[in-house]
Amino acid sequence: MDSPRKPRKLTAAEKKQAKEVSLRRIGRLFTAHRAQLTVVVAIIVASSVISMASPFLLRAVIDDALPHQDLALLGWLVAGMVAVAGVTSALGVIQTWISTTVGQQVMHRLRTDVFTHLHRQSVGFFTRTRTGEVQSRITNDIGGMQSVVTSTATSIASNLTTVVATAVAMAALSWQLSLVSLVVLPPAIYLTRRVAQMRREITAQRQRELADLNVTVEEGLSISGIQLSKTMGTGAALVSRFTESSQRLIDLELRSELAGRWRMASMTILFAAIPAVIYLSAGLPFTAGKLSIGTLVAFTALQSGLFRPLMGLLGVGVSLTSSLALFARIFEYLDLPVEVDDPAHPVTVDPARIRGHLRFEDVTFAYPGSETAALAGVTLDVPAGTSLALVGETGSGKSTLAALVARLYDPDAGRVTVDGIDVRDLRLADLAGIVGVVSQETYLLHTTIRENLRYARPDATDDQIERAARAAQIHDLIAALPDGYDTMVGSRGHRFSGGEKQRIAIARTLLRDPRILVLDEATSALDNETERAVQRAFDELAKGRTTVTIAHRLSTVRDADQIAVVDHGRILESGTHDTLVSEGGRYATLAA
Incomplete structure (x- = not known):
């Protein structure tokens, strides 16, 4: 069997189309759900603010309750920690339920809008379109958008609120150490943008390859296709075509997953090294003796907690940018003109x-x-x-x-x-x-x-x-x-x-x-x-x-x-x- 062909690169027109997808248009998909999203944002803000109490409780345990053997204070502080965890967990469940409901409703609307619009197309459209291409748009492309649609808005709100609240709490504990911790942001943002651009092009190629695979399945495994292949003796050729397409998908999936991984790995190492830099900074002359052990431990805990939402926020940016190729393919179908449509002012007849x-x-x-x-x-x-x-x-x-x-x-x-x-x-x-x-x-x-x-x-x-x-x-x-x-x-x-x-x-x-x-x-x-x-x-x-x-x-x-x-x-x-x-x-x- 010949070696698999390399995935087709995007044409200039296809790249232009992906870039022209407006984030505002994507945002309009959520317009009908403003009330639910407002509640979700309120829950996220409340959860983030409440969770910020944990490092201050930890500092009080280390600096006050333990050194003075104050069991009553220790009991209240520990109870407060448990209460914070319980409240934030409950709010998280409610937030997930509402946000998932909104996301699924948006997905439902996309699927039905695309199906309805395509159903209005003339016979000419379907004679020009490959068998299986339409099904691929509705299943593969919209299915690929699911994680973005269902979690992007809440992920942005949740991670952004957590990052802001954590930064404020860190500044309240020690503004000097906060400056040391935040120097990592500029390179993180730069590298994330580079990764997002890489993945967007790969995503577009992957969806087109999925469409080709879907076409092969539709043509090769339908009853008419089976009869044709058996009578023409083309079964081996069809299997070979399917295998090559599937092999190209392996390459695209690997490229999509590994795109920029070394860059993100560098960020992980950098974030992991920051606690060591903080401990070193605490011993320098301009901070020596000014920070309590409790403050240092609480600050380190906050800094470690900052890594997850910050990387999550940057990861959402990568996913959203990558998904623009999917939105471009869906909006392309939604923007198709209807060649044969109901008249604007129909004649009423029985x-x-x-x-x-x-x-x-x-x-x-x-x-x-x-x-x-x-x-x-x-x-x-x-x-x-x-x-x-x-x-x-x-x-x-x-x-x-x-x-x-x-x-x-x-x-x-x-x-x-x-x-x-x-x-x-x-x-x-x-x-x-x-x-x-x-x-x-x-x-x-x-x-x-x-x-x-x-x-x-x-x-x-x-x-x-x-x-x-x-x-x-x-x-x-x-x-x-x-x-x-x-x-x-x-x-x-x-x-x-x-x-x-x-x-x-x-x-x-x-x-x-x-x-x-x-x-x-x-x-x-x-x-x-x-x-x-x-x-x-x-x-x-x-x-x-x-x-x-x-x-x-x-x-x-x-x-x-x-x-x-x-x-x-x-x-x-x-x-x-x-x-x-x-x-x-x-x-x-x-x-x-």
């Missing part, structure tokens, strides 16, 4: 009152990134309750016309109307209640048949579900299964044949009773006998309903009220079957 008069008015459309128009100046009129059949070669634009009816895309020019209303002026939910689509590619959820059908209409009764299944010629097969409608369909419905899956999908669409029915090669996976049975059901159900059918088999569309021949995004000819055959044009050639 889907049940829609007649279904469908029109394409000089429609032109090109897929993003394509220089060739998929549709160019298409005009069609489909009166309510009639049927339109679209025929033509693969890639001629038939499915694109169907996608515009359901508003999976918006036309670049012209418009598509239903009962004279531009579909862009309708709420997407209202349009979905008007237009039902059964596509060539059938997707079933990994749940029961009943729940797959009810997905289209959550309030549907069992009788309504059964009637839709009968209309789609699938009820008898379902009833013959051991668990009937409660049978699990398996991942993507692979338990059933292509024809069976399509009939379940047809039943699911019919359950919604749409006024306009779009059948995009809906019977392509059916055998001739089953196709005829389903077609008879469609003929019955099409009464009073506008139907747009796309099919390669002309036998399924010859009875349509109107047949349009599509070629390279244009309508070559249209009319009834008999008319088009008699004209001897492209349709006549196809029908020959």
Whole structure:
């Protein structure tokens, strides 16, 4: 196996994006939780102030109670120490509960905001995005932010308050020794900034590698991916690809953990050496005889206690800076423009009152990134309750016309109307209640048949579900299964044949009773006998309903009220079957 590739370095654009993440925008995530955070800060301040009593109690024990054998005073001082520990521990529990709750709520909002925003994206976004990339953003990136989101604010407040309170207490004990202790701050801050910058770039690379790994898992371990790899004999290559990606992750994780460790180790040694410097300073002429033993011990205890919150505060800075790469990736998705969205001022309609008069008015459309128009100046009129059949070669634009009816895309020019209303002026939910689509590619959820059908209409009764299944010629097969409608369909419905899956999908669409029915090669996976049975059901159900059918088999569309021949995004000819055959044009050639 080849040696693993080195992790990809960030591009200039990616580095710029990470740097542009505003801390103010991150702070706005916590705006709705001001009250809880105020309580947390108050608890932290109270806990820090109370804990500062411990070194003064210790000094009193050493300088007063023990030398004078004052047991009463010693008892009170020891009780005070225990009380301080108990109160600060209780406050710590309350603070952790509140801060964790706030952090989890912020995480919940991030996850739901990203999911909701991505759900509003057009089909075009998902065709441009790698399989698994979206899941990686929601799971890996947001999951990686959890420790920062749940603990950063409280860590900053807690450590900062402790550092300030400790510094004040140290100054109260001996301002001279305080100066000696605090000389370590400038190099500590400088080194911390260097470490944070190193980790931010590594974090961005690691998340992209995690996304690649997630893509490999999604593509290689899905039912379709497994079938493809087994039939193509590419299992070893997939394993090798996964192994190399995982190996690169090892390198990135090590670099992330070890980045700047020697610098931080130097700080640890420096902090550890300070007590020795303090003892040395206590013996120098300008301090000799001015400090009691109790003061020296209490000061040393405070100085040792200063190390943990100070390093914690600097560590939070490193984590926050490193996490900017994660926030950049999440905000990138949240800032995606919604290409197909609800109108600002939608036309209010009752889907049940829609007649279904469908029109394409000089429609032109090109897929993003394509220089060739998929549709160019298409005009069609489909009166309510009639049927339109679209025929033509693969890639001629038939499915694109169907996608515009359901508003999976918006036309670049012209418009598509239903009962004279531009579909862009309708709420997407209202349009979905008007237009039902059964596509060539059938997707079933990994749940029961009943729940797959009810997905289209959550309030549907069992009788309504059964009637839709009968209309789609699938009820008898379902009833013959051991668990009937409660049978699990398996991942993507692979338990059933292509024809069976399509009939379940047809039943699911019919359950919604749409006024306009779009059948995009809906019977392509059916055998001739089953196709005829389903077609008879469609003929019955099409009464009073506008139907747009796309099919390669002309036998399924010859009875349509109107047949349009599509070629390279244009309508070559249209009319009834008999008319088009008699004209001897492209349709006549196809029908020959």
